[in-house]
Amino acid sequence: MDSLSSINELFPPSTPLGNEAANSIDEMDAEDFLALMVAELENQDPTNPNSNSDMMGQLAQFGTVSGIDELNASFGGLSSALTGGQALQAASLVGRSVMTDSNLGQLTGAANAQGEVEYSLDATVDFGDSTAGGNFYVQDLSGRLVYSAALPASAGGQLPVRWDGRNAQGELLPPGSYRVSAEAVIGGQNTAASVYAHQRVDSVAVDGAQGAVTLNLANGSKVSLEQVKQFL
Structure with a gap:
């Protein structure tokens, strides 16, 4: 049986040489992480290989970062939806x-x-x-x-x-x-x-960052929704 010339035959590089690696772990996706893990296998000392616990720790770290990114994206979408809903509700107050x-x-x-x-x-x-x-x-x-x-x-x-x-x-x-x-x-x-x-509401302003709604009244004053005692 012919011996394998290198571990490359078992784990061929998934990324062609010359491609730039991700700048940080926050920018890595699953493909980048697998390429990094293969590179570690290729370059580790055969007499002193990385322990399974180290590899599992790296997997856990990647999974945590990936999960946080997905959670942040979900909250970002929820925040945008809530702000959009507030804008629609506030717009219905114009003229009232x-x-x-x-x-x-x-x-x-x-x-x-x-x-x-x-x-x-x-x-x-x-x-x-x-x-x-x-x-x-x-x-x-x-x-x-x-x-x-x-x-x-x-x-x-x-x-x-x-x-x-x-x-x-x-x-x-x-x-x-x-x-x-x-x-x-x-x-x-x-x-x-x-x-x-x-007071008649002439226009409304929605702060997307803070989620605050300001009512611009006919007398030139501005009030928040919390300052309104009653909608007529």
Whole structure:
């Protein structure tokens, strides 16, 4: 029987000579790893071969790195899917109104069924406890009171209010930003009540890296989804 001239006849190189090896273990695939293992077999000392435990350790190391790469790829795909889902949900908010902690409202106009432009500023008064009534106030940005109205008695909770943009003389005021406030009569005393202006969502921005959604409101402010008290 002819003897084998070299171990190459048993384990021929899988990669032609001259090809560059992978730069790091992170860039290696299964074919690169097998080529490396064959090279170790070819060059080891026959009188002192590598132990089986060393070979198994190398296999385990390669399997761990490969598994981590696959896991990272899976999480990357999941993150992209979640970000895409958030973007679609956020886009559906454009044109809708939201309620935030701000009392800065926006007087805007919209055409009604007859084609006439109607102006309005919407807000919500939070009475909290029961009240014998109260008052609703609108001020321009200089602090001048431009409108006030009586509020009905309430058993408590939230009361939606709407201002048509006209002052006490019936004159239509310019569209824009106005501050709203209210007071409630509780126990015979006037007490400040919380007022939340409604704002239209003009656009949204999604941070792909952080997964955060920012709403750009009609009054020029920006809020996160966590700052929204209610979607209207």
